[in-house]
Amino acid sequence: xxxxxxxxxxxxxxxxxxxxxxxxxxxxxxxxxxxxxxxxxxxxxxxxxxxxxxxxxxxxxxxxxxxxxxxxxxxxxxxxxxxxxxxxxxxxxxxxxxxxxxxxxxxxxxxxxxxxxxxxxxxxxxxxxxxxxxxxxxxxxxxxxxxxxxxxxxxxxxxxxxxxxxxxxxxxxxxxxxxxxxxxxxxxxxxxxxxxxx
Amino acid sequence: xxxxxxxxxxxxxxxxxxxxxxxxxxxxxxxxxxxxxxxxxxxxxxxxxxxxxxxxxxxxxxxxxxxxxxxxxxxxxxxxxxxxxxxxxxxxxxxxxxxxxxxxxxxxxxxxxxxxxxxxxxxxxxxxxxxxxxxxxxxxxxxxxxxxxxxxxxxxxxxxxxxxxxxxxxxxxxxxxxxxxxxxxxxxxxxxxxxxxxxxxxxxxxxxxxxxxxxxxxxxxxxxxxxxxxxxxxxxxxxxxxxxxxxxxxxxxxxxxxxxxxxxxxxxxxxxxxxxxxxxxxxxxxxxxxxxxxxxxxxxxxxxxxxxxxxxxxxxxxxxxxxxxxxxxxxxxxxxxxxxxxxxxxxxxxxxxxxxxxxxxxxxxxxxxxxxxxxxxxxxxxxxxxxxxxxxxxxxxxxxxxxxxxxxxxxxxxxxxxxxxxxxxxxxxxxxxxxxxxxxxxxxxxxxxxxxxxxxxxxxxxxxxxxxxxxxxxxxxxxxxxxxxxxxxxxxxxxxxxxxxxxxxxxxxxxxxxxxxxxxxxxxxxxxxxxxxxxxxxxxxxxxxxxxxxxxxxx
Numbered sequence: 001x002x003x004x005x006x007x008x009x010x011x012x013x014x015x016x017x018x019x020x021x022x023x024x025x026x027x028x029x030x031x032x033x034x035x036x037x038x039x040x041x042x043x044x045x046x047x048x049x050x051x052x053x054x055x056x057x058x059x060x061x062x063x064x065x066x067x068x069x070x071x072x073x074x075x076x077x078x079x080x081x082x083x084x085x086x087x088x089x090x091x092x093x094x095x096x097x098x099x100x101x102x103x104x105x106x107x108x109x110x111x112x113x114x115x116x117x118x119x120x121x122x123x124x125x126x127x128x129x130x131x132x133x134x135x136x137x138x139x140x141x142x143x144x145x146x147x148x149x150x151x152x153x154x155x156x157x158x159x160x161x162x163x164x165x166x167x168x169x170x171x172x173x174x175x176x177x178x179x180x181x182x183x184x185x186x187x188x189x190x191x192x193x194x195x196x197x198x
Numbered sequence: 199x200x201x202x203x204x205x206x207x208x209x210x211x212x213x214x215x216x217x218x219x220x221x222x223x224x225x226x227x228x229x230x231x232x233x234x235x236x237x238x239x240x241x242x243x244x245x246x247x248x249x250x251x252x253x254x255x256x257x258x259x260x261x262x263x264x265x266x267x268x269x270x271x272x273x274x275x276x277x278x279x280x281x282x283x284x285x286x287x288x289x290x291x292x293x294x295x296x297x298x299x300x301x302x303x304x305x306x307x308x309x310x311x312x313x314x315x316x317x318x319x320x321x322x323x324x325x326x327x328x329x330x331x332x333x334x335x336x337x338x339x340x341x342x343x344x345x346x347x348x349x350x351x352x353x354x355x356x357x358x359x360x361x362x363x364x365x366x367x368x369x370x371x372x373x374x375x376x377x378x379x380x381x382x383x384x385x386x387x388x389x390x391x392x393x394x395x396x397x398x399x400x401x402x403x404x405x406x407x408x409x410x411x412x413x414x415x416x417x418x419x420x421x422x423x424x425x426x427x428x429x430x431x432x433x434x435x436x437x438x439x440x441x442x443x444x445x446x447x448x449x450x451x452x453x454x455x456x457x458x459x460x461x462x463x464x465x466x467x468x469x470x471x472x473x474x475x476x477x478x479x480x481x482x483x484x485x486x487x488x489x490x491x492x493x494x495x496x497x498x499x500x501x502x503x504x505x506x507x508x509x510x511x512x513x514x515x516x517x518x519x520x521x522x523x524x525x526x527x528x529x530x531x532x533x534x535x536x537x538x539x540x541x542x543x544x545x546x547x548x549x550x551x552x553x554x555x556x557x558x559x560x561x562x563x564x565x566x567x568x569x570x571x572x573x574x575x576x577x578x579x580x581x582x583x584x585x586x587x588x589x590x591x592x593x594x595x596x597x598x599x600x601x602x603x604x605x606x607x608x609x610x611x612x613x614x615x616x617x618x619x620x621x622x623x624x625x626x627x628x629x630x631x632x633x634x635x636x637x638x639x640x641x642x643x644x645x646x647x648x649x650x651x652x653x654x655x656x657x658x659x660x661x662x663x664x665x666x667x668x669x670x671x672x673x674x675x676x677x678x679x680x681x682x683x684x685x686x687x688x689x690x691x692x693x694x695x696x697x698x699x700x701x702x703x704x705x706x707x708x709x710x711x712x713x714x715x716x717x718x719x720x721x722x723x724x725x726x727x728x729x730x731x732x733x734x735x736x737x738x739x740x741x742x743x744x745x746x747x748x749x750x751x752x753x
Contacts, residue, residue, distance in 0.1 A: 023307050023383045030375045034413045041414035041447055045421070045432070048443050056438050126430060130438045133430040137421060 028176050032183045035145075039187050042141065043194055046134045050198075059129040064118070068196050071114045072188065075146075078107035079185045082153070086178045092168040094160055101157040104181070108150040115143055135195060142191055145184045152177040222317065224309035225714055229316050230295030231612060236316075237287035240278050240323055245674060247275035252636075252670035255663050260653040268653035269338035270330060270355070276341030277359065280455065281366045282323045284597045288462035289408075290316065290373055292604055293401050295612070296469075297377060299705035299712075300395045302386025302721040307379035315372035322365035329358035340651060342448060345422060345433035345441050353426050360419045360426075367412045367419075370458075374408030377401045388723050392486070395703050395727040396479060399486050400465025403493040407454040407461075410497065415451035418444060442507050449500035457496040459593055460560075461489060463600035464531055467553050470607045471535055473701040474550045475542030478728040481534040488527035488534075495524045505576045514573045521571035528564060532557060548622030552603030555630050559595025563588055566641065581651075584644025590637045602629065602680070609684070610698045614710040615691030621683040625676055632672025639666050703727045 055061055085100035124132040156177045159166040166173050218228050219235070250271045254262040263271065294312065298305055306312045329336040334352035337343065337359035348356050381394070381402045422444065424430045431437025433444040472479045479485065501509055501517040509517075535557055544550060566588040570576050579585060602625070609617050639662040644650075648659050655663065697706040704724045708717045 023379045026383055027308055027311070027375050027379050030378055030409060031371075034371050034375070034409045037410055038413040038417040041417040041450070045443050045447060048446070049440060053438060053440050126428060130431055130440070133424070133432055137424065
C-alpha cells in the first residue's frame with residue numbers, strides 16, 4: 001500500500017458542533033410524499049376498477065353531489081383560515097392566530113360531521129360492491145387524516161396559549177400542522193374530482 | 199433555528215458498554231450495529247427455513263414436512279430474508295453506520311426517528327415467526343401473498359403476516375426519510391454533492407424508491423386485510439373484485455424492492471474496490487447518473503412480473519423495453535467496477551474476493567434478468583425454478599455477497615479488530631461454491647419445467663435437485679467460519695489500528711471504533727474520497743479530484 005498518500009482534509013470549520021439546523025419540516029414534507037403515494041395507490045386501484053370491472057347487475061352505487069361540494073368548500077376555507085393563523089403567529093399576533101386556529105378546527109369538525117351524514121344517508125354499504133368498498137376505503141382513509149389533523153390543530157391551539165411552547169420565535173408545531181393540513185386538503189380536492197365528478 | 203444534538207442532551211441516560219446495543223440508543227453507529235446483528239439473527243432463521251426447503255426437495259416426494267408446512271416454510275423464508283435480513287442490513291446497518299461519516303455529520307438528521315425505525319423490526323420479526331405457532335397456521339401464500347390464494351389460506355396467519363410487513367414497511371419509510379434528509383441537508387459546509395462517496399448516492403436513490411414505492415404496498419396490504427377481515431371484494435373475483443389490480447400494486451413496490459436491496463450493495467462495492475485496488479473509482483459521474491437512471495427506470499418496469507396475468511400487448515411491449523433498458527445503467531456500473539480494478543494493486547483479501555464474486559454472480563443474474571424481460575421466454579419459464587435461480591443470483595449472489603464483503607471491510611472500523619483472513623477465505627470458498635452449486639442447477643430445472651413453490655416434483659428432476667441441496671448444505675456450513683471469526687475476533691482478534699486499509703473515506707479518519715461524536719474536534723472535509731494511486735508530476739492533490747485524474751488519463 002502506498003503509505004505516502006495523505007487524506008485531503010482542510011481545517012474549514014464544520015457546522016455548529018453542538019447542533020444542526022432544523023430539518024423537521026423537510027422530513028415532514030418527505031413523509032407527506034410517501035403518504036401521498038398511499039393515496040395514489042388507492043386512486044389507481046379505484047380508477048382501474050372503474051375502467052375494467054363493470055358494476056354488477058342490480059348493484060347500487062350512486063353519490064349525491066351537494067354535501068361533498070359543501071364539504072370541499074369547508075376544507076378549502078379551512079386551509080385559508082389556517083394560513084391566516086400561520087401569518088398571524090409569524091407576525092407575533094398570537095391571540096389572532098389562536099382565533100383562526102379555532103375557526104379551522106370548527107371547519108374540520110364540520111367536514112367530519114358532513115362526512116358522517118353522507119355515510120349514513122348513502123344507499124350502499126362497505127361490502128355491497130367493489131366501488132362501494134373502494135369509496136369507503138378512500139374517503140375513510142382521508143377522514144382518518146382529517147381527524148388526525150383536527151387533533152393536531154387542537155394541540156397547536158393549546159400550545160399557542162400565552163406562555164405555551166408555540167410563539168412567534170418558535171412555531172415549528174404550527175408550521176408542521178399547517179403543511180399537513182394543506183396536504184390533506186389537496187388530497188381531498190383530487191379525491192372529490194375522482195370519486196364524485198368523474 | 200437549531201435543535202440541540204440529542205446525543206448531548208441527556209448524557210447520563212444513554213447506557214455505556216455492550217448494554218447500549220440493547221437500548222433505545224440515538225447514536226447512528228449503535229443503531230447500525232443493532233440492525234446488523236438483528237438482521238444476521240433473522241438470516242440464521244431464514245437460512246434454517248431454506249434448509250428445510252432444500253431437505254424436502256432432496257427427494258421428489260413430500261416426505262420431510264407436510265405440504266401445508268412446506269408452504270408456510272417457503273413463505274416465512276422469503277419474507278424473513280427480504281424484509282428482515284437484506285433490506286434492514288444493506289440499508290439500515292451500513293447506511294446508518296456510514297452515511298453520517300460520509301456527509302461529515304455527527305449523527306443522522308433525525309436520531310430519534312432512526313431509533314424508532316430500528317425498534318419496529320424486532321417485534322415485527324418476532325410477530326412473523328410466532329405466526330408459525332398460531333392455531334390456524336402461518337401465512338402460506340408466499341411472500342407475494344397473491345389473492346385469491348391469500349384469501350383462502352388460514353386467515354389468522356395471513357393477517358399477522360400483513361401486520362408484520364406493515365410494521366417493517368413503516369420502519370423502512372422512516373429510514374428512507376432520514377437518509378434523504380441526511381444526504382441532502384446535513385452535509386458538512388463545503389462538501390458538494392458530487393464529492394460524496396458513491397454509497398451516499400446509492401442510499402439517496404434507494405431512499406427515493408423507498409419513499410415512493412413502500413406506501414403503495416402498505417395501502418394494498420390494508421385493502422387485502424379488509425378483504426380477509428371485513429369480506430370486502432377488492433381482490434376477490436367471486437365478489438366482483440380484480441386480482442390483477444393487486445398484482446400491479448404489489449409489484450409497484452416489490453420490483454423497486456429489488457433495487458432497494460441491490461442499489462446499496464452497488465454503493466458498498468464502490469467503496470470497497472477503490473480502497474483495495476488502490477485506484478480512484480472509475481467514472482464517478484456516470485456512476486451517479488446510472489444510479490439515478492436505475493431509480494427512474496426501476497419505477498416503471500413492475501409489470502414484467504405479470505406477463506402471464508392477462509396483460510394487454512401494449513403493456514407487454516412497454517415493460518419489456520423498459521426492463522431491457524435497465525441493463526444499460528447497470529452495465530455502465532459493471533464496466534466502471536472492472537475499470538476500477540484494471541491495473542490496480544489489488545489486495546486479494548476476503549472483502550475483495552466477495553466483491554469480485556458479487557460482480558460475477560450479479561452479471562449472471564442480470565443476464566437471466568434480461569432474458570426474463572422478453573415476453574416469449576418469460577411465458578415459458580414463468581413460475582418455474584428458472585425464476586428462483588435468477589432472483590437468488592440477484593439477492594444472494596448480489597446483495598448478500600456484498601454484505602459479507604462489507605463485513606470484512608468495515609469490521610475493523612466497527613470493533614477495532616481485524617477479522618482472520620484464513621477463516622475469511624474459507625468462508626468465501628464455501629459460500630461461493632455452495633451458492634453456485636445450489637442455484638445454477640435451478641436454471642436448468644426451470645427451463646425443463648419444474649414449477650416453484652411445490653413440495654413434490656417429477657422424479658426426472660431428482661439429480662439436479664440433490665446437487666442443489668448439497669450446495670445449500672455447503673452454504674449452511676459456510677456460516678460456521680463466519681460466526682467463529684466474528685465472535686472470536688471481537689474478543690481476541692489482532693488490533694487493527696484506526697485505518698488498516700489506508701483508506702481515504704471519512705469513516706477511516708477517526709479512531710476505531712469511533713468516538714460517540716464521530717470525530718474528536720472538527721469533522722474532516724474530504725473532497726476526494728477516491729484519491730488513490732500515484733500522481734506523477736503536475737498534480738496537486740489539494741486541487742483536483744479523483745474524477746479529474748481519471749478524465750486526464752494520467753492516474
